[in-house]
Amino acid sequence: MKTVILTICFLLSLSMISIAQNLNGVDMATELRESGKIYVVVMVLAVIFIGIAIYLFSIDNRLKKIEKQK
Template identity: 55%
Template sequence: MKKILFLALLLLSYVTTFAQQTQDVEMADVLRRSGKIYVVITIIVIIFVGLAIYLFSIDRRLKKIEKEK
């Protein structure tokens, strides 16, 4: 029952976000036209890669500490 409820909730959230896409986003169009959107995407990717490396390093440290105990 929980799976069906969760699936229905996801489908409803998809329908509401799909219905909201009628507006044009001027900032995205301007960034795309000027080529600056690639800079924004690059910065976002760098941040996510940095966070992933940081989290993996913390995980390794915690595993090392757990093995010592």
């Protein structure tokens, strides 16, 4: 029963996503691209992603050290 409900919810969410899409494009992205600010946005997102990746690798290394000690 749970799988049926989850499947129905998943299919409904897919249909809502397809309805919400705008075929004309995103105006904000077009304006950012024209002014050159899109590169700033991309760089900020890249720095955030790299920071999170480094943080996760450092946690993994600490966890490995703790596991070796025990």
